[in-house]
Structures are given as structure tokens and as C-alpha cells.
Amino acid sequence: MIDEVMMLRHGRTQYNLEHRLQGQIDVPLDIVGQWQADQTGYALASHYYWAKVSRLAADPEAIAQPGAGAAERSDIRQWQEAPAAARRMVVYSSDLFRAQQTAHAFADLMGLDVTLDPRLRERSFGRWEGLTRAEIKAQDAEAYASWKRHTGGETRYGVESRAQVGERGARAVRDIIAAMDAASGDTPTTLMIVGHGSWITATIGTLLGLDPDGMNALGGMRNACWCRLKVRHTVNGRTIAEPLFELEEYNKAPAIADNADWENGPADLRGPHTPDWQPIVW
Known part of the structure; x- marks a missing residue:
């Protein structure tokens, strides 16, 4: 029975660096x-680490054994x-490559399989996919301002609404x-889902019963950060028809992010043609 859900956003891509809307465009990690x-x-x-022990316990043939001459x-x-x-753990990932890469960075260490599911794809940004905010604003300032205010102007360009992506994500999780x-x-089972920032935020909001267009709901996700939800299957000792969710961690980063430039990475990874990441300016 799944009693914990982890949701992990993929690492940075070139589109993230350039502040281009990726949506469902398939872009690899940089x-x-x-x-x-x-x-x-x-x-x-x-x-x-317990998940690796659990996996080996279930598949003892995978436990390393010495040669015939060992004591x-x-x-x-x-x-x-x-x-x-x-306990056990299962790992699901969006089928977009950036999510797959991020999922395997964890799952391969544990010897866990990764199940791909297109329902976990990022919010579709329709005809805005691949564009920067400046390009969108120049194209249609009114729609851009409506998107910024969470009043839905983006949907005239085929962008999936926040409510739609939240419903899609929550239905997939359930x-x-x-x-x-x-x-x-x-x-007892932990479900690890590796996906995308807007999908994670909208899905969690929907699972918690928040207004998907609420300006004060959940903030945006940083790259390669995670959220953790507790899953309840009973209330006051009685089984309920659908599980309830409690948010226990949101936008959590590994400890190294406190001591390094998380968005830009260490200096020895940045070549002469790699610009510094800059915060998004609306």
C-alpha cells in the first residue's frame, strides 16, 4: 500500500537556462x-538506502557473491x-527525456526499474512552447498579462489550463x-514520480484541494528539487474511498544546494559559451 509519494523535478536544461517554455518539447539535461x-x-x-536492500531481498540472485575459492x-x-x-519503492517518470535522465540518476544507484508514463508530462504550452516570456509579451501583451495574473489568457494559444494539468496529474497519481x-x-510502499515543475505544482495543488489559479497557493519548483506527500487510506480507523494527501516537504533541495550555486553549478562545469543562469523576470 502506497503511504508516501515523492515528486522530483528534472534537472536544468538549455531551455531552462534561456527561460524558454519547454512544455512537452523533448529537451535533454544540460x-x-x-x-x-x-x-x-x-x-x-x-x-x-532501504529501497536497495528491499530490492535485493526480493531478488537474492542479484546479491554479489564471491568466487568458488572464497571462505x-x-x-x-x-x-x-x-x-x-x-518496505518497497517504485519509480515512475514522465517519458520526456529530461525526466528520464533525472529518474535514472536516482534509480540506477538503487537498482530500481523506471516505468515511463506520458500522463506525467509537463503542462502543454501549446503555440507558446519554445518561446521566451519577452517573445510572448511582444506577440500578445494582453494574453501575457492575463497569464501573469492567472486569469487564463494563455489558453487562447492552446495552452493547457492549470486546472486541466492539475486534474490530469491528480488522476494519474490516484x-x-x-x-x-x-x-x-x-x-508499505513509496512511490517516486519524476516529472516537471508546472505539473508537480498543479498536481499537488489539486490533490490538496487548492485553487489552481490561486496566486498565493504553491510557489514554483527549482530544478532537481522534490516534494513529499503522506498518503492516508483511513480516517479515524475507517477505510476511505479515495486516499487523502498531506504535504510534508515542498521544493526541497539536497544539502549541497546550501553551499553551492545550485542554478549555475560548480565553476569547473561552465565553459566559455555557457552563460550564467538569471532569475526569471516577468
Whole structure:
């Protein structure tokens, strides 16, 4: 039974650096984005090391064994009897490549499979995809101002509304939980979802019952940062029809982000043709 959901945003891309709306355009991580994904992967792998133990306990053939001349074999009971083996983790990712790269930066350390799901794709920005905010404003200042005010002017350009992306995301999360719960029964399970900033913010808002167009709801997500939700299947000891969600962490970064330039990465990764990242100016 899934009792925890992690949502992780992908690392930086060249479009992020240039402040272009990616939407569902398939763009890979840039060098700093791969560094961000790796640093977050290391941090989460340390925190969730139990997931590697659980995976090996379920597949003892994957436990490393010495050669025939060794004094003894690895005792697989140590993995199978460890308390960590009582939980499990599953990893889902948007099928867009930047999300896949970020998912594997964590999952490969743990030996976990990554399941791709197009329902986890970023918000579609329609005919605005690939454009900067300055280009959008020059094209249609009124629609741009409406988008900025959260009054929906962007939808005339085929942009998926915040409500639509939130409903799409929340439905996907609930469907995955229902399918996983049916398959795993009472085994406590953490669901890791790797996706995109606008999708994560809208989905969490919808799961919490917030107004998707509320200006004071949830702030934007930084690259390669995560959110954590507790999932409740009962209230006062009674099973409920659909799980409830409690937000426990939002926009959380690994500890290294406090001591490094997270948006630009370390200096030895930035070549002469790599500009510095700048905050978004509306």
C-alpha cells in the first residue's frame, strides 16, 4: 500500500537556462542539469538506502557473491531479514527525456526499474512552447498579462489550463496508487514520480484541494528539487474511498544546494559559451 509519494523535478536544461517554455518539447539535461540530477540522486539514495536492500531481498540472485575459492558466501538472509525488506519503492517518470535522465540518476544507484508514463508530462504550452516570456509579451501583451495574473489568457494559444494539468496529474497519481495497491497489498510502499515543475505544482495543488489559479497557493519548483506527500487510506480507523494527501516537504533541495550555486553549478562545469543562469523576470 502506497503511504508516501515523492515528486522530483528534472534537472536544468538549455531551455531552462534561456527561460524558454519547454512544455512537452523533448529537451535533454544540460551539463549543469546532469550535475543537479546526480547530486539529488546521491542525496535521495542515501536517505532511501532501504529501497536497495528491499530490492535485493526480493531478488537474492542479484546479491554479489564471491568466487568458488572464497571462505564463505554472502548470507542472503541478512538482506531478507532486515527491517528494510518490509518496505518497497517504485519509480515512475514522465517519458520526456529530461525526466528520464533525472529518474535514472536516482534509480540506477538503487537498482530500481523506471516505468515511463506520458500522463506525467509537463503542462502543454501549446503555440507558446519554445518561446521566451519577452517573445510572448511582444506577440500578445494582453494574453501575457492575463497569464501573469492567472486569469487564463494563455489558453487562447492552446495552452493547457492549470486546472486541466492539475486534474490530469491528480488522476494519474490516484490511478497509479490504485494499481500499485492492488498489486502489493499491505506492503508499505513509496512511490517516486519524476516529472516537471508546472505539473508537480498543479498536481499537488489539486490533490490538496487548492485553487489552481490561486496566486498565493504553491510557489514554483527549482530544478532537481522534490516534494513529499503522506498518503492516508483511513480516517479515524475507517477505510476511505479515495486516499487523502498531506504535504510534508515542498521544493526541497539536497544539502549541497546550501553551499553551492545550485542554478549555475560548480565553476569547473561552465565553459566559455555557457552563460550564467538569471532569475526569471516577468
